[in-house]
Amino acid sequence: MTTTTSGAPVAPASQVSLDAKGLAKVRKVKPYNPEKRRSKLLTALLWLCGLYFVLPILWLVIASTKDNADLFSTFGYWFGAKFSLWENLKDVFTTGNGIYLHWALNTVVYALVSAVGASFLATMAGYAFAKYRFPGAKIMFSVVLGAIMIPLTALALPTYLIFSHFGITNTPIAVIVPSLVSPFGVFLMRVYAADAIPDSMIEAARVDGASEGRIFFQVGLRLLGPGIVTVFLFALVATWNNYFLPLIMLNSSNLYPLTVGLAQQQATSAGGGGSQALFSTVITGSLVSIVPLIVAFLFLQRYWQTGLASGSVKE
Amino acid sequence: MTQSVVAPARVRPTSVKPPKKRNANQRRQNRAAYIFVAPFLLVFVLMLLVPLFYSGYLSLFATRLVGGSQFAGLTNYIRAFTDPAFLSGVGRMGLFLIIQVPIMLALALFFALAIDSGRVKGAGAIRLLIFIPYAVPGVVATLMWGYIYGNDFGPISQVFRAIGFAPPDLLSAGTILGSIMNIVTWEFIGYNMIIMYAALRSIPTELYEAAEIDGAGQFRIAWSIKIPAIRPAIMLTVIFSIIGTFQTFNEPSLLHGLAPNVIDNAYTPNYYAYNLAFTNQDVNYAAAIAFLLGIVIAVVSYVVQLSTQRRETKNS
């Protein structure tokens, strides 16, 4: 399942806060402190469920320390006879003349360029839809909204055919350009901009004689920060994890991102016809490939939080 | 179509200006707006609308290895409707939708509510734990679970054997759909949870503090205040899940290597379209399948939205 759309709903938040204000006026509220009412049962239940989410990753970590033989002959959740992590890591970065580094670099480039581009385009468009009334705006926005429903993978095939007609398959462009469209990002930024940028501020800037472009870059972008980060992060993860698009667009292995490279490596180790068994290399490579995003999640947690919730913090 | 999913944004008209300058200003602002929208629209048209129409166009032709391309009318569509491989793939994804999506979303909602309730120790850590699989690419997730499911050496089989039971074959014809459901659930609970959780966080606390002081229990608060309040967010996760389900590709394409006799080349419609295009060299039929798939998704999403809207109006 690959939901390539990015973003999270900010809209409902502002909607609710209106009702909330109505209610809140009626009563005076005592300090509310849920910290004191911790439930042991719920805590235990949730931590138990948490195991489900880490156990597979834990398996991956342990499997990365085994060689091919131990991988298939020892218990999955304990170390093998030999500790082969360092050897495996060496194999990851040396197999096929260090092709893995190429893949890693490609992934970073594709994901960053796509995410920056997608969030920039979505921000500009969303801002315009929110803050300007111009002929055709309604119909354009409806078409964009309807497009959220189009399965992106259904488009990948015709896009591939069009690209191959112009000879741009098997280039980074073929992976990056289709990833720049994020109809959901536009929707999100429109909702976000409507709330985050007061019209009075735009008016004031206009009175001061600022051009529309300058208002967007100096007033708009600053206030839209958290929203942009949210769109950016979701777009980043979507491209980082994308498999289908690069799979059909690329066929030189030094252009592959990690997903396609690893899948291909797994398939050749299981492919026969003069190939090598690279199981532990693929497993260790997989582990290395997920580390950057997990670390990013750890550090950017705060940003997910502010970006997603700030729809309600304002006003 | 999505307009009903999330409450439409309130766009405030810019304040009224003196009539004289208004026209010039309006024209200037229009121009600026078009410039802002143009880059997105350009890519949108080129990468979304053009391929969409091209796909529709291609689906009306038939190309042979010998003899080239010919106009074929609706032949490809008629073929699809009588193609057991395609229909069983759609049916399989329908089953997936009915079973996996509710389980995944119910769990996501439960986790979001539990973490939001403030009654769980270490809620922040738990939230991250649940969210982390979202950082794992589908390819890696499938690879990992594939090993865990392994009949001879997978940890699940190992545990079964250790306690003296016959291990279940998780990659057999009868079980593999369930195994795929599990992988997808594992990958996307966190994603859906974070969407719901963000919506929950933006409900002002006053709203349920009041109820709590009145003695309402947590379940009651969750059911009557929190869930209705985040209904649009839940609806959004439903729609994304429908789209995602019918597009399923990574899991079958990678598990095919582990269970080649169980996963045929039409296991999911998307996998079928891929195989048609790249193995069978039948691009036209593949385009028709992709197009139909889009229609199926649009129809299902629309029906789901319509039915919940009707329920909402009844309730209010």
Next chain:
Amino acid sequence: MTDSLLNIAPYGASKLSDEYTPWVWNQVKQGSNVWAIPQDAGPMGNLFRTDILKKAGITTPPATWDEYATEAATVKSKTGAYMSNLASNDAGQFLGLLWQAGVKPFGYDGDKGVKVAVDSADAKKVADYWQKLIDNGSISTDPDFTDDWYQGLANGKYAGWLTAAWGPSFLQGTAAKTSGLWNAAALPQYSTSAKVSGNWGGSSDAVLKTSKNPIAAYEFAKFINNDTESTLQFANKQFLFPTSTKTLESSAFTDEKAAFYGGQQVNKQFAAISATVDTKFQWLPYMDYAYSSYNETVGKALANKTSLSDGLDAWQKDLVTYGTQQGFSVNK
């Protein structure tokens, strides 16, 4: 397809024919056109576990298929191991066995005419032979190159593997723990008078029509696949079994003793087998489809242990339908 490939005969490739094993050369040429330089090939042989066979009282590898069947039953009953595995997802292996039996399932005249005869009486004879071994449980039908199958090779679930010339070095990396226990032999034969083999897998390097410098591309393809030094590198590092006769006859290649095979000169064994491969085997212009269709027909029959003969009928029907649909005129 040949549409996108450059005919390299004018660049001097037709002169190379003497330097390659004849049956391999037949695979890359069509009439006077040469479409590629052969890179590696997979003449088939029989790899087996000497220790498991010994436990069943067998000391010499079976010379005929009849012996093979009898011994397979013995091995199963005495040791519990399968004599070998006939992969349910690998048309290549099955076609290699048909090839050895002299079956000609496919043909292509280079234009519109194709021949599909996977349900011929000859092919069904081979299928019936394997059907018996499957039905009495002496061979398995697991999909190959899966994690489980690797396990099976490493832990003695399979006492042997009917594989191609790239198999021996491949196995060394996969089942390292069983080093010294393996041995290589020719495939069992249908008649004791003539030794024959089939081919499974292989590759070649072609020059694309769009190539900007076809001469350089051709020279490079020729160098890496013809130069003795280079082909030896391929053979040792990437399991690519050489096709150039010079390399196949060079002592640096044939004299190497493999510890994994108890010191046997495995390369020499397979070089000898290479000379026995039938030269007349042909393919369809749509093999990708044929392989994928195999999995849904014959492969399913193997996996579910149902009638292989019915599986072949289904495969035949599917290949004819597809061929006709694609505008070929299909003959039997």
